[in-house]
Amino acid sequence: MLDQLPPRPGVYLFYGHNRLPLYVGKSIRLRDRVRDHFRRARHDHKAMRMVEQIQHIEWEETAGDLGAQLREAQLVKSLLPIMNRQLRKQRNLTTWHWPEGTTQPQLLSGTALNQPTTGGFFGLYRNASSAKEALRGLAETHQLCPQVLGLEAGKGRCFASQVGKCRGACCGNETISDHTQRAQTALQPLQVNTWPWPGRIVIKESPPEHKAVAWHVVNQWCYLGSAATLAAAKKLDAESASFDIDSYRILQRFLREPDEYGLSIKAL
């Protein structure tokens, strides 16, 4: 089986007894990557434990690295292989939304990123407490008021202002509008890019080094599938589009330098 693996980009799947999905991985050179697992097993205990269980290997070629990464994330989510720890986590994604004209951000579930709304989204967090922790950190760094931001209950002068960690939006030493402006500026680097296209897009991937072409269909940062031709890509079902953090991160990285990866984007 190892000899049949192509030296090309793609995803590979390891199965155990009764076709239990063990592991899904991706590589720009499938053959080398899969061989690495077996090579490592000679001296790495963890690699050995997996390799011992492999009964069957499957793989899918992709046109390039982007297709491999999108497909890997999709397969990990649908198969839940027992040894993929990183991508496997089911995330209850949380983000800060700051509606226009208000004085504090609100915690929203990541699915809100798909809904049209005013104001920005800031940060992507695994849960509400890490979102609050991040905002609390920013408040401290920028001397913002935890009370005005909604992180603490209470009225009047907050504790942070008594120890010089808040400029006093809570007690009139700073105007609320100045505070809002400073808080939004502090959050700016965390802004989540909302979907800039009117609907579905198709990304053509034709990396110069691989002589292959694929058309990836994406909507609302959600990967819908790939096809070998534009006509086939247009027929892919678009219904299940909801914000997906893994696809979001992959696409943000690749779309920053489309030329380098042989990518071009077209609205569908």
Ligand SMILES: [Zn+2]
């Ligand atoms: Zn305060």
